[in-house]
Amino acid sequence: MASDDLRATRLEKAQQLRELGINPYAYRWEVTHQAAALQEKYADLGNGETVDEQVAIAGRILNRRVFGKLAFFTLQDETGTIQLYLDKKTIQDSMADVDADAFAHLKQLTDGGDILGVKGTIKRTDKGELSVAVSEFAILTKSLQPLPDKWHGLTDVAKRYRQRYVDLIVNPDVRQTFRRRAQVTTAIRRFLSDRDFLEIETPVLQSEAGGADARPFTTYHNTLDMALYLRIATELHLKRLVVGGFERVFEIGRIFRNEGVSTRHNPEFTSIEVYWAYGDYHDMMVLTETLITTVTKEILGTLELTYQGQAVDLTPPWRRATMHELVQGATGLDFAQFATLDDAKAAAKEAGIGNLDKCDAIGRVLNEAFEQAVEPTLIQPTFVTDYPVEISPLAKPHRSKPGLVERFELFMVGRETANGFSELTDPIDQRKRFEAQAARKAAGDLEAQGVDEDFLLALEYGMPPTVGMGMGIDRLIMLLTDSPSIRDVIAFPLLKPEDREAAEE
RNA sequence: GGGUCGCUAGCUCAGCGGUAGAGCACUCGGCUUUUAACCGAUUGGUCCUGGGUUCGAAUCCCAGGCGACCCA
Numbered sequence: 001m002a003s004d005d006l007r008a009t010r011l012e013k014a015q016q017l018r019e020l021g022i023n024p025y026a027y028r029w030e031v032t033h034q035a036a037a038l039q040e041k042y043a044d045l046g047n048g049e050t051v052d053e054q055v056a057i058a059g060r061i062l063n064r065r066v067f068g069k070l071a072f073f074t075l076q077d078e079t080g081t082i083q084l085y086l087d088k089k090t091i092q093d094s095m096a097d098v099d100a101d102a103f104a105h106l107k108q109l110t111d112g113g114d115i116l117g118v119k120g121t122i123k124r125t126d127k128g129e130l131s132v133a134v135s136e137f138a139i140l141t142k143s144l145q146p147l148p149d150k151w152h153g154l155t156d157v158a159k160r161y162r163q164r165y166v167d168l169i170v171n172p173d174v175r176q177t178f179r180r181r182a183q184v185t186t187a188i189r190r191f192l193s194d195r196d197f198l199e200i201e202t203p204v205l206q207s208e209a210g211g212a213d214a215r216p217f218t219t220y221h222n223t224l225d226m227a228l229y230l231r232i233a234t235e236l237h238l239k240r241l242v243v244g245g246f247e248r249v250f251e252i253g254r255i256f257r258n259e260g261v262s263t264r265h266n267p268e269f270t271s272i273e274v275y276w277a278y279g280d281y282h283d284m285m286v287l288t289e290t291l292i293t294t295v296t297k298e299i300l301g302t303l304e305l306t307y308q309g310q311a312v313d314l315t316p317p318w319r320r321a322t323m324h325e326l327v328q329g330a331t332g333l334d335f336a337q338f339a340t341l342d343d344a345k346a347a348a349k350e351a352g353i354g355n356l357d358k359c360d361a362i363g364r365v366l367n368e369a370f371e372q373a374v375e376p377t378l379i380q381p382t383f384v385t386d387y388p389v390e391i392s393p394l395a396k397p398h399r400s401k402p403g404l405v406e407r408f409e410l411f412m413v414g415r416e417t418a419n420g421f422s423e424l425t426d427p428i429d430q431r432k433r434f435e436a437q438a439a440r441k442a443a444g445d446l447e448a449q450g451v452d453e454d455f456l457l458a459l460e461y462g463m464p465p466t467v468g469m470g471m472g473i474d475r476l477i478m479l480l481t482d483s484p485s486i487r488d489v490i491a492f493p494l495l496k497p498e499d500r501e502a503a504e505e
Numbered sequence: 506g507g508g509u510c511g512c513u514a515g516c517u518c519a520g521c522g523g524u525a526g527a528g529c530a531c532u533c534g535g536c537u538u539u540u541a542a543c544c545g546a547u548u549g550g551u552c553c554u555g556g557g558u559u560c561g562a563a564u565c566c567c568a569g570g571c572g573a574c575c576c577a
Contacts, residue, residue, distance in 0.1 A: 002549050003515050006531055048538095063540075070537035087537070112530075126538050149516035149529055151541045156516090158572045170516095260506095263574090355577085498553095498571060 007144050013109045014142040020099065024142035029117035032056045036079030042122055042130055051122040055132060057082065058117040058140060060169065063150050066107050072131070075116060080172075084116075085123055085131035094135040106137060112150070113143030113169075161493055174488075177481045180299060181489055184477055185252060187295040188272060195287075197248040197274065202237035204230055204254065210455070211235030211394070213447040215258040217267075230256035234273045235394065235468065236455045239423060242466050243458045247277035252473065263485040264415070266493050270473040275423070277464040281406045284420045284467040285383050288410060289316050292381075296480060307413050307479055310379055318381040318410075323370050326384060330373040335366045363388020363403070378411035387421075393433040395421035410471075412479060420469030427459035 014024040033055040045051065059077035066072075069088040074081050088103040095102040110116065120134040148154040153170045160167040160174075167174050189199065207226065209216035211233030219228050234251045241249050252272045259265060276284065293303055293314055303314040328334050331351040338344040344365040345356050353372050359365045366388055378384070386398060387407040395405035407421035424430050434456070440448035477489040487493040 005549070006515055009531065065539045065542050066536095067539075067542085068536045070539080072539050072542085074540075083540070085538085089537090125540095127540075129538090129540065146515045146530060149541090151529065152517040154516070156512090156572085158512095159516095161572095496571065 026140040034079040035082040083131040115141035250274040361390040363390035418471035
């Protein structure tokens with residue numbers, strides 16, 4: 001039967017309910033129990049046994065098995081499913097004054113997908129299924145759309161993302177993923193709050209995007225008649241707060257980057273940035289390690305994970321190695337020995353590193369070598385330290401290694417997961433770094449940002465020695481939920497409209 | 506950006522040049538222990554879109570759309 005016919009059938013049932021004096025879109029239902037709690041509480045109830053405890057539950061009808069004078073429904077609430085045992089005689093006796101044909105109406109006017117409220121007692125059927133033996137029921141919401149195939153569910157990936165609500169209804173794993181995501185962000189907030197970090201929200205709309213190398217989205221304020229950018233990082237505002245005297249601040253917030261879409265990239269994603277005055281990047285590596293292990297242990301109960309078939313052991317302490325050491329180990333190249341950019345490029349090319357054309361500094365050649373030869377091999381958690389200054393415009397120079405900065409990145413399963421550094425607090429040096437970025441921007445680098453004069457002014461008032469760290473929440477959730485795509489951990493990922501022409505009209 | 510694969514009923518899929526199919530869902534009938542309930546009957550289509558080849562296209566060709574995977 002066609003989609004419209006299925007919908008018409010259900011609309012007709014809603015109308016019949018109204019004619020019976022029943023509102024197919026009810027106002028409330030007194031819920032006393034949830035499915036998972038009942039399943040747990042009565043796990044030991046024997047087959048055929050009953051319990052004289054009155055319960056009231058509500059949820060969505062997933063499946064109906066209807067006989068002449070008996071029916072079994074599978075009801076799903078947020079916590080799980082439980083069977084309804086619907087016996088004609090019991091229901092007719094209990095509901096005689098409400099609806100003399102209640103059982104017939106239950107059979108005729110309900111469909112899979114409807115939201116049902118029931119009252120009854122607990123019973124484990126002869127066949128061993130824990131059930132609510134229903135005495136009274138009410139159709140709380142009439143569903144007009146048919147549910148996907150009860151056996152195969154919804155498997156079309158595009159449809160799952162476009163209609164996430166259907167995905168959530170029929171795929172319990174998806175609900176588990178988003179439940180876990182919420183648990184993780186809650187646990188992170190608790191961890192930081194316990195250590196006296198304050199969460200302060202900073203602007204999404206900015207007249208100057210900064211704090212990262214990325215193309216921003218542009219937008220427009222009508223009344224002020226000005227162009228605005230959506231933020232590409234929370235960094236520069238959080239550091240202004242440190243200047244203002246907040247010594248421990250963080251923000252979990254949405255970041256927008258105008259770049260491609262892939263299994264690891266969504267144009268809007270969630271980051272956490274943490275700033276801690278009077279600490280350096282060694283302190284932050286310890287804090288990052290402690291934060292991730294504490295949260296993981298709390299949520300998963302173990303530090304030994306499996307990600308897409310790979311074993312990942314988060315037991316601390318995690319490996320720490322400099323970028324130079326790792327590149328030398330993988331390629332044999334010692335970047336400290338190169339006197340000129342051309343020498344570095346020639347040697348890197350010799351070692352099989354490609355994509356070097358755009359590298360305008362030895363540090364960028366080193367970074368290419370790292371990304372190509374080392375990054376994919378870092379499966380177990382690894383802090384890579386001491387980055388070239390050229391690719392780290394906001395980090396403080398290394399206290400003993402010229403040309404490097406005090407920076408770390410955390411890699412797990414071959415992916416960058418966190419990035420931190422001793423923050424650059426010298427306003428004059430920061431201006432030079434910004435100007436170098438601005439020159440790149442002027443030369444056509446769409447990911448380079450300009451000079452943020454107000455941030456420089458803030459630094460001139462004086463920022464205490466501070467360490468900062470940023471982490472991609474989505475990538476962390478991917479790891480903790482064993483999700484292959486970032487779209488599996490974002491409830492509503494960006495998709496192109498299904499019908500381009502219709503969308504453009 | 507390149508390559509490969511996919512798009513057929515509400516859902517899951519078959520059909521690959523000769524009348525558009527199945528299971529589930531829906532509708533009707535039967536049924537008081539089912540759990541992918543079962544039995545019987547019926548119903549349901551822009552075969553992603555547009556163009557081309559052909560007597561004839563879901564099927565072959567070209568272009569486009571959306572998506573998945575791999576590569577950069």
